[in-house]
Amino acid sequence: MISELAQRLRALGHDGLLALLKNRPESVLAGARSLQRLAAVLDSPGAVESALERLDAGCHEVLRALCALGDGCTREQVEQVLGGGAELDRALRELAERFLIQLDEHGSIQLAAPLRTLRTAGLGRPIAKLLNAHASTTVRGIAEALGLERASTKADTILRIAEFVQDPAQVSATLAKAPGSTAEVAMELARDTSGAFAFPGEPTAVRWMIRRGFLISADQCRTDRGPFEMPREIGLALRESDDRATLRPPPPEPPTNVVDPAEVDKAAALAATSFVDGVARLLDHCATDPLAMLQNGGVGLRVLKQLAKVLKTDQHEIRLWLETAAAAELLSLDDAGHLVPSNLADDWQRLAPAKRYVWLGRTWWEQPAAAMFSKVVDKPGPAMLPGDSALDRALRIDLVTELAALEPGAALDEPGLLNEKLAWKRPMIYRSAADLVDPMRVNWAEAEAVGAVARDALSTLGRCLSDDQALLDAALRLLPRAEETVLLQADLSAVVAGTPSGDVTSTLNLMAEPEGRDTASTWRFSPDSVRRAMDQGYSAEDLLGRLAEISRADVPQPLEYLIKDAARRFGQLQVRSVRCCVLGDEALVLEVSRHRALRELSLRVLAPTVLASGKPPEETLTALRKAGYSPVQQADDGTVVIERAVATDDRPPVLVAQPHYLDPAPDLPDEAELREVAMHLLAQPDDVARPPVMVDLVENTPANVGRILAERAAGLSDLELELLEEALATGTDLEISYRDQRGSCTTRVITPHFIAGEYLESYCHLRDDDRQFRLDRVRAVSPLKRRPTR
Structure with a gap:
């Protein structure tokens, strides 16, 4: 039978269901295939937690009050706690639109199932629930300490205690009689958002609060031992007596000024070109002078400073180029453990500047942590190490979203004033405006460095970062085209005004030494550089022919003499x-x-x-x-050995490992995908719900598990299959590398349960929920190195 929640979903219609899916996209990622399944997903703890992360501070204030008042409270009761007004109406409406609350026909507000036990307000459980687990003597002692008449049964005594503590005036009057600093300790605990305390304060104050039920021990046998929990009614009463909670309205929009959008895009194009050129110079440098790595895998400060000096920039920008290039799979490790260009670097170098930028820009957009953290750290550590925070990607997206809501050409007078608004919109992620000062400074600097922001306004490139095709179209329009020709000069130098094409770069790198790349790129020819090209099997005619193809004019005579003289001496x-x-x-x-x-x-x-x-x-x-x-090497038979350039086909990209708890969330579906999902869900009849997963007991017998895994997880090695088989038998935790339907590879810590068809049913520690993993998408399996950090 279809559930009541599923019936409500069908009553929304297509537009209403689409709006819900936009607000709760985690339900689509969970694989809801019917309205019945969608209802179950929406009411699951993991999906509700994801929804809470997208609520603003106003909705959280209302939700705290609702959780404190309990399931079934009325709007009038919420008004008594928070006050009324348009902001309350807005918050209640948004909570209802997200199916986190429901207003029934009697006017009472019902919470989503996970919220009924969630301590969103930082309050403990109701006193009745806490006392039910304790002995009658403990309950009678609390009633006597509060001055209540003795009841005939434990249940009646608990009822009288609950009625007493529901009156804030009586709670305040009782606390006023407390000795010493008990009142201050109680108020401090009431403001604490944890709701449970191991060592809550001074012994005298604790004993006084335990005797009167202001603190209740979780241990039924030893009521004087923690951890303690402050009952919900006590905490709410003390908070009301402290200061009345009020709804915080949205902060005002930060002041802006008007700049010419064309000037913004011009400045952004210069920054984007410099970003692409910087990574290209970095790859050229690594090709000739591989970067030494530390034992822990990072690039040390000394190397960063040397590299910054050579490439004529600062270490902050070097970090951005390094980590973006590594994440874009353009860097690899040679046999000595040094950073060199990967097998993809040549392909990237041959692309047009716009396509190079899209490759790098999209990579930067999806990075979990900011590379330029060194701007706000007194003693920054090495580059290319796993970050300790995944906040930057969320901040990057929210920052661009806020700027995109402004008119084109609207520039912020002071970008830091945006912190207050972002902290209000995402309090669970950003906490407060003060906590955003350093992250905003770092991410704003990176956005300027990649051309997403220029002159304190969002550029056209920044507006298109989430869309590959739109970003490519914008880059083709704004970034200069690659230069296909070079100016060869009589002083044995070569100059390219602008960004050289891949063919020009490879030709000049073959027979000349790069000297500098900025608004113009220069190379210099020398006997050694020409000899190096001849070592790879090129003759003087070959080199002169290649130069003639890319030169704007005839090859200068001094350069021709240099090449011919090198050929005469060669060998x-x-x-x-x-x-x-x-x-x-x-x-x-x-x-x-x-x-x-x-x-x-x-x-x-x-x-x-x-x-x-x-x-x-x-x-x-x-x-x-x-x-x-200019010697040449001969083989044993006297033939010349041609020294080819080092092949890069066997250089896989070096990837910076991210701990599983920093694993970025998968990309959310776009509106077109959500529209298609909504149409599909509504097309399913009510009585056809996704059948529950039935475990094939025969398939999951020990004799068959190994064979099934070998067939359906063919990409795993024998050792990985053995690890997975053992984990299924023993319930051991594992770390897996998993590629989702979009092709993104993530690392998860799981506890496998059983095989269901093509899926591995497991508990996912990252999502704190049971999830299905397709066996053919599991790319690697390894023992758990450490317990997941929660």
Whole structure:
């Protein structure tokens, strides 16, 4: 039979159901396939907790009052606590629209099931419930201490105590007679939002409150031992006597001024170009000078400062480039454990600037933690380590959402004034405006660095960050196109005004040394850089031909002479493996044998054209090149060994590990997807609900579990399958890497229960709820390294 809540969902119609799904998108992520299933999801603790995170401070104040008053209270009772007015009406309406409360025909307000026991107000349970578990003698002692007449039964005594504490005046009068600092301790505990206390204060004050039921022990046998709980009625009465709770209205909009949207986009385009160019320069540097990593995997402060000096920026921006490049899978680790470009870096470099920006911009948008935290820390730690907070992504999204609500070109007079509004809109996440000062400063700086914000206003790029296609269209319109030509100069330099294309960059990197990249990029040719290109098998004709293809004019004569001279000298000496021999013309060999810089090779003349070296071929080649020669290496048969550039196909990206409790929430469905879900749910008949999961006992027998896992989780190794099979048998916690339907990979700590068809039914520690995981999407399984932090 369809539930009452499911009937209410059908009565909403398409538009009403769509509005509900927008407010409660977690229900879609949970896989609701019918109205009956959607009703169950909406009323689950995990979904309600997610909904609470999106409530503003006004709704939370009303919800605290409702939880304190208890299920079935009336609007008039709420008014007695908070006062009436339009703000109360708005909060009640929003809570009802989110199915967190329901107003019945009698005017009483019913709470969603999880809220009936949730201590949202920071208050304990009702005194009757707390006393029911205690002995009759304890209950009678509390009644006598409060001056109440003795009743014939325990239940009647509890009823008289409950009636007494429901009167705030009587509670205040009783507390006024308390000795010493008891009143101050009681008021402090009443303001505490935890609702339960292990060591609540001075012994004298505690004993006085225990005797009168102001504190009740959770231990039925030893009522003088904690933890203690302050009954809901006592806490509410003390809070009312302290200061009357009032609804906080929304804070005023921060003041703005008007700027030209075209100027905003122009400044944003410059920042975005600099961001893309900075990552490109970083990759070029890592290709020639790999970055050393610390033992814990991070990049140390000394390396960051050196890199900032080389790339002519500060360490804050270096952190942003590094962590964005790593998250975009553009960096890898070489055999020595140093950072080098990954196998995707070349593909990224060959893209147009707009597409490079989309790759990086979307990566930055989805980062859980801010990279530029060093701006607000006195002693910042290394870069590329897991952050200790996932607040930044939520703040980034809310910041852009608030700015997008303003008219284009509306700039904030003081961005920090936005903290008050954000703290009011998301009190469960941001707590207070003061707590947002440093996070806002960091995220605002990053938004400016990537071009999302410019001149204190949201740019067109910032408005499109959540949409790949829209962001690409905006980037193609605003960012300059890649330069396909280069100005070759007689001083052996090459200049590209603007952003060089991937072909120009790769050609110049092949035969010249990069000198600087800013509004213009420069390279310089030298005998060593040209020789390095010839080491990879290119001839003088090849190099001159490639330069002619990208040059705006003819190749300058000095550069042509340099390349031809390098080709003439190239290969005059040959190094062959013996350990090794150096071959060449008699006069040249004699010159080399007497060269002071080559003493470390211990060269000996074997014949007029042959020298014996005491070092291996690689060291001999390096020493000869350092001395100014252009040797080539020969194979055993005398053929020239061409030194190819290091292949990157076997360099997988290096990813910064995120603890499972920092695992970013999956992307919420967009409006088109929600509209489709609403139509599908309403199309299902009421009597066709998703059947409950039936556990196939035969399938889950020990004899079959291993075979089933091997078939349905084929991507796992034998060891991972054994771990999963053992966990199913013993109920052991595991850590899994799981790829959702959108392709995003997350890490979860689970307790597997059983196999149901294609799914692994498990308890998810991150979501604090039972979840289904498709076996073919489980990418990795590992033992739990530590218990999840809650």
